[in-house]
Amino acid sequence: MRAPAAVGLVLASGLALARAQPAERAARCAVRPSLYRIDLAATERAPGAKGVARLRPAATPFGLSVSVDGHLVLEVEVSAEGLPTPQSLGPYTTYVAWATTPTLEDVRRLGALTDRPATGQVGWNKFMVFVTAEPNAAGERWSGPVVLRGMSASGYMQNFSAHPLFNGGVPPC
């Protein structure tokens, strides 16, 4: 099929969805990654585990919390379930949640995962949240294996492989 026809089909599909009622659209349209939630995917070291990082703009008297240089400031709350005991992965005693920039230049320890979620604050444009098994919860950098990881929605910009289209979805409405 020639490109113009394909474009036409995409457009027709998009327009049909745009005219659909809200509930119908919600059921049919692709959903983009949430700004305020990162689902953490399990690595091979902990295949049965899952986790989530909930994000919330930090408190501010203004409409949005940003740093003086304009970075969005977010409160991060990480929780997980289904993790094996850390000892089962090696000489580890605990799981620690971290946040880092995509280039790993800056790393922030959010804290140990206990009965309570690990919490902290980040102010980066794009960032990853991940959980590692560690010998203790005090390190400034991680040393053990990564068991859960996820990327902020901003990290997916222009990454077409992550687009819902390439995951069996339809165009967003």
Add this chain to the structure above:
Amino acid sequence: MLKAIVLAVVLSVAGRLAAQTPTPDTMQMSGMSMPGMGGKGGPLRMPPMPPYMRMPMLRGMEHVPPRVTPFLPGQDLDSAAAAAVPLATPSTAVSLADGDTFALRASLVRRVIGGRRFVMYGYNGQYPGPLLRVKQHATIVVRFENQLDMPSSLHWHGVRVDNRSDGAPGVTQEAVPVGGRYVYRVRFPDAGIYWYHPHVREDIQQSLGLFGNILVESPDRAYYSPVNREEVLLLDDLLVDREGLFSFGREAPDFTIMGRFGNMFLVNGEPGYRLAVGRGAVVRFFLTDASNSRTYNLSFGGAPIKLVATDVSRFEREEMVSSVVLAPAERYVVDVRFDSDGTYPLTNRVQAINHVTGEFYPEVDTLGEITVSRTRVSEDHGAAFNTLRRDAALGAELERYRKAFDRPVDRELDLTVNIQGLPIPLVTFMTTDTMYFPPVEWNDGMPDMNWVATGEETRWIMRDPATGKENMDIDWHFRQGEVAKIRLFNDPQAMHPMSHPIHFHGLRFLVLERDGVPTTNLAWKDTVLLPVGATVDLLLEASNPGRWMAHCHIAEHLESGMHMTFTVDSAKAGP
């Protein structure tokens, strides 16, 4: 089959985009002209882009203009009439007493900005309009005369005026025709900083300079802490290149996706704001964002900033902040201390986005500078600056409302958009460039596409989920004296979500919660910023009877449908 086709199209578009040579335009250069697409408004030009964008032209969009007739003020004047347009002068302050009458005339003016000449609009031949200084509880009469080339009106933003003086055409009055007049009787029940602007084609009239401040002074001399100086700053941005102003859409607004972002920053109508003070000075800044779409993140070169007040009141307690986030139509009052001699830049610092490359760029816009001399100020207000005061009167007043904080939500609004009929390349790109929308669009990350979108293709929506009604089909009713909890939700799954500064006319409200987190430092407001994905609960005080508007204050969103009405039924009226 369809999936394969979609995939092929996306890959094709992405591949072609990657192969493009970046457009060499910068904000200092000329936008791209489109031969043969001129008309009286001058040739249509794609907006220039700042250097860091290096955004490739979307293939297929090189010769696609917005589907509107270009419009610029004064374009229909003959050369003699154009030459007779008076040169605008800087704003002057006018003190008005209770009962005074003031004449305000909107007309064409010539402006020289940064050495370039433009025909724009002005009130009383000034830029911005005159600063009106009035006493709290005063009432003034404003005789408005429209000498523009289109209908207009005067809206007293944030002022809890009598309904007939609200200046909302189609709701509280008819638009004032060219050559027409209207008399506004304006009372000022609240101290603080307010502003006036038109409520007809705000995308054009406001952008071209029709706005001014009102400083309402409290009879309480200690309402604010003592300072060495007060400065009233109206922030604005103008979209220009060396060819001149960028035209507007005559039949409908353009730039309707993101709103019109300017590339020349203006403070009180001039680029390069300057202030000179002595060492140790504490300066109070009354800040108003009069931009069509831009939200600012302001700071003063590291000088400490104390947040004092916002739209309609002081905060419950003063607090130190590192910067001031100011959305369109919002106001903040801040005290800033300049302890050391030197130069302090007034900057807007944001993380701009290039949607094509998917990258963030730190953008630092210098709006002006404050020069601090070595000579100390004669009066040292450092101790007062370092004291964070509580507003006991506001605290006591809010006690009357606290029992309503936990009431169920009374009304809801979902904010979304419907976009249809844009050029195919643009639609194709928009359906793929959807992975991330920032909570606030600090810059125009896709100016060539934004420019093409007009009010004919874009319909911004306020939807009442309880009834399904949208925009002007909504007509909520409240009883005078009641308070109502309003929940606003900015749908992040819309086709092109964007932050919205939502303004309620005639009334005031408290921002009770953001995303379920209670506000801990309350103040009365009239405009609230809804970032993408945000849920905000307001407590609206329905104290002022009449039929009022509520709308997004991004001018192009307002003019593309994003407005509604609500009625406060008078307590005097029978059931």
